[in-house]
Amino acid sequence: MxxxxxxxxxxxxxxxxxxxxxxxxxxxxxxxxxxxxxxxxxxxxxxxxxxxxxxNESERSARKQKNEEMVRHSLQLFSQDRELLDQKRRFEVSDGYRQQGDYFQIPGKVLHLDGDPSYLKKCMDVYEKIGIPVKGLYCNEKEMPSRITELLEMYRPDILVVTGHDSYSKSKGKMIDINAYRHSWHFVQTVREARKKIPQLDQLVIFAGACQSHFESLIAAGANFASSPSRVNIHALDPVYIVAKISFTPFMERIHVWDVLRNTLTGEKGIGGIETKGVLRTGMPYKSMEEEV
Known part of the structure; x- marks a missing residue:
């Protein structure tokens, strides 16, 4: 065949x-x-x-069904976490706002750069389901370092995702050698350029990497979260679950790394990071357009 x-x-x-x-x-x-x-x-x-x-089609359908079940489970876990966050916020703001409808909330804005257009579409679909404000752009991994500064100026995100494809090749060198990876160097350079523009780790939260990426170099370059500590493969949607937790956590709260990783499809072998502040902000007064009619 x-x-x-x-x-x-x-x-x-x-x-x-x-x-x-x-x-x-x-x-x-x-x-x-x-x-x-x-x-x-x-x-x-x-x-x-x-x-x-x-x-064959039957095998593909079976695997697709299994993958969709994993995605649904992660979405369910995230929804439970978000409901707990919402309950906590409603309790905390009750002293500062006259009634439940007095305030509004602004989740963190995401700029998602992806080296694969099909993965980007899958991620954008989940961002939409979760309700995260996002600008998604397809960008070849090799072009990311030269484009990132302009894109940060243009979109001014709270959270940056730098992802696509990667892999480690034993024939090219030892695991500690970044030159033995297909795109880790490009991801690292992109993070470095982003940190030249916005050095503070809590002013711009960065997720970087793909399957088997050089985790240590990405964290050293300035990423808050990165793949892959054990050089394992990560799921196409893992970056979405990372930034969703950050986007909906208030900026006065710190996120423990395990709280972020436990809703991903890969877990701590595929993704790691450092303690990071959330980016959600609450404001008032809230007035819907319907009240104006």
Whole structure:
């Protein structure tokens, strides 16, 4: 069975553990090689064409259903957390506001840069469900460092997401060597440029990285949260759950790292970070447009 661009495949040598999209087919050292992007994880890989097998529709549907169940579970956990936050805020503001409807809240604004347009769409759909104000832009990982300053000036976000595809290659060097990673260096440079513009960790909260990214370098560059401490794969939606917690936590509260990680699909092996303030702000008076009519 021939394999072409955009086919959904698995790698036989890995037991078809991950579903990939075929992005490119090329000749390399006399072999036909396919460049692969993970369907649900932020991993880029390459494999000989003869190591690939097409995944049939029934298998794809079964895996899609399992993935959607994981996403629903994470959304449910986040919704529970948000309800607890809302209850706490309603209690705390009751002394300062005459009645429940006197105040309004502004969640943190997000600028999401993604190296994969299909992942970006998936993330934007979840941002919309959760109710987070976001500007999502597709941007090739290699172009992110040169574009970030202009984009920060243009959109003035409270939270920055820098993500896309990444992978570690043992043949290129040891795990501590950032040159052994496909895009970690570009993510690190992007974070550094962002910190030149906004140095304070609580003025701009940054999530950076993708599958197997060089976690230590990203944190050292100035990211609040990053992947991947154990060099494992992360889910396409993990950045959304990170920033959602930050966006809806009041700016006077500090977020413990585990409180952020426990709602992700990957957990502490895939994502880590540092204690960070929330960015939600409360104001008054609240007046709906309906009251004006």
């Amino acid at each position: 021939s394999i072409g661009i955009h086919d959904i495949v698995g790698r036989v040598s890995y037991g078809c553990d991950v579903l990939f999209r075929v992005i490119q087919i090329k000749e390399e050292n006399g072999k036909t090689i396919a460049i692969l992007y993970g369907e649900d994880i932020r991993l880029v890989a390459h494999a000989p064409l003869d190591d690939l097998v097409k995944v």
